[in-house]
Amino acid sequence: MISGMVCKLQKKQKLQKAVRILISVSVWLCLWQFLYFLIGKDVLFASPLDVLKRIAELIVTKDFWLKTFFSLLGIMEGYLLGAFFGVLLAVLTSASKVLYSFFKPMLTVVKTTPVVSFIILALVWMQKSQVPVFISFLMVLPIVWANLTTAIRETDARLLEMAKAYGFTPMQILRRIYIPSVLPTLLTALTTAVGFAWKSGIAAEVISTPRNSIGTQLYNAKVYLETTDLFAWTVVVILLSMLVEKGIVFAVGKIAKTAKREGQS
Amino acid sequence: MKIALQNVEMAYDGKTVFSNLTYTFCLTGITALMGESGCGKTTLLRLLCGLETPKSGKIVGMPQKYTFMFQENRLLPWATALENVSAVCNVPTARQWLAAVGLSQEANSLPSALSGGMQRRVAFARALAHQSDVLLLDEPFKGLDVELRSKMIQLLRQQAKLRPILFVTHDPCEAQECDAEVLDFQQIARNA
Incomplete structure (x- = not known):
């Protein structure tokens, strides 16, 4: 009852x-x-109804899905690489002060340099289609690294001491203390980074204009003064970003549950 | 079991807690370590466990496998009572110990959902569930009412048949109820 x-x-x-x-x-x-x-003035500001209509027109075309897929693929590739290396660097730099001192200036430079500078440099260095991947990677890496490093450092020393007194193995310490302790911060960093990955990735696409991408559509909309298209594609980006964010929260939650389950066994 | 302290000196931030301490603990059954607050009882237990390193001197005879119950509960806040205890033993054993301390119903509760006394009993159950050669307990009955304390003391007395126990207390009644040999650590440190 x-x-x-x-x-x-x-x-x-x-x-x-x-x-x-x-x-x-x-x-x-x-x-x-x-x-x-x-x-x-339609050329300056589109109405919500027109934008909705335009999205409805777009989503039935094969071209829309193709462009969305490639943008999603590139940005997510950069995002996942950034998250992976961000976690890896955080673990390494938390374990070694030498490594922390070595990587800290580089990551500070990455964090503070205007994203456009990197986009232009990346255009010189690599193929157009790789620019959004690289830029998303560069934006995500310092966010994940900085947050996770702080979280690892702030892990309750008294619990770590308890683990030592009770003879926990390094794997048990990782699963029972570090992972649950840093997880909320990591989750926040990963969700914050999604937005940054999308914003920077799309900006990279607008500047580098790879063939199949949302950014190129935004650029074209600007060039041909198709404001409704500009709004429609922007709404698509927002929706995609929100969807990815939900997916990441779900995936990290699942991983944490699995880690916890395995930690008990 | 004999644990010997040989000319041990311990200091925190330049402030000496005790110096030139030479003493041999002959641990059989239950030993209660008493003395005023700040005289170094907790520091001594931490030294014995290797959680602190003495400034000078050495400790001989401390077994490799020991159990240390901290003055604070130090429970994993994200783990249930059962998970906290089973972190040091298997799940059936953890259930048995939780039942022994009267917390079967709370096995799946997080520490935040438990009262201070309940949390203390989870920490106590974890200490008893941990397999070791010696039990070192820092004020294990802190925050427990008289009735619960008596129950926990019964468990401790049963454990004393299996391994020696050294525990810190401020309450002579606790030591008496445990039928413990009482050591005045303040006196020991002063004599050093």
Whole structure:
């Protein structure tokens, strides 16, 4: 009976949340429409309805999926590489002060250098299609590294001492203490990095204009003053970024659960 | 079991806790270590476990396998009571120890959902579940009411038949109830 009540309560809370989101989105759409009326020029500002129509036209074309797929592939490739090397570097630099001192200036430079500088340099160094991968990688790496390094350093020393006193193996210390301890920070870093990967990756595409990419479509929209297309592709990028973010939260949660399960065995 | 301290000196941030300490602990059954706060009881246990390194001198006879129950509970906050105990033994044994300390119902609760006394008992169960040659406990009954403390003391007395126990306490009644040999560490340190 109690579980039934809890279930009902959860359903009610979910419904309330959905209603809140719906109201919030509706208000913003109304504001968008209001701005459209206020500006009154399609070439400067597209209406939400036109954008929706344009997205509906686009998603039925093979070309849309092709461009979306290649953009997604490139940016995610850079993102995953950045996340992987960010984690690897964080582990190494947490373990060795020498390595930390060695990598710190390089990562600070990467963090503070304007992304456009890197895009232009990358255009000189590599093929057009590889630029978004490289740029996403460069943006994600320092975010993951910096956050994870801090999290590893802030792992509760008293728990580590307890692990030593009870003779935990290095693998047990990793699974039972380090992973659960750094996971919330890592998850935050990974979700923050998704946005950066998309923003920088699309910017790289706009500048490098590889053949099949969303960035090239945005560039074309700008050149031919197709503002509705510009808005439509931007909405697509936002939706993709949100979708990827959800996927990452889900995947990291799954990995953490598996790690915890294996840690118990 | 004999554990000998030979001219041990210990200092934190330049402040000497004790110096020139030479003493041999003959541990059989339960030994209660008493003395005023700050006289170095916890430091001594930490030295015995190798969690601290003495400034000079050495410790002889400390077995490789020991159990140390800290003054704080030091439970993994993301792990349930059962997971905390089974971190040092297998799951059935962990369940048995949780039952022994009266926490069967709370096996799947996180430490944050447990009271201070319950958390202490989980830490106590973890210490007893850990296989070792000697048990070192730092104020193991802190925060427990009289009734629970008596139950935990019964468990400790059973354990004393299997391995020697050295525990820190401020309460002479606890030492008496444990039927423990009492050592005044303050006196030992002063004589050194």
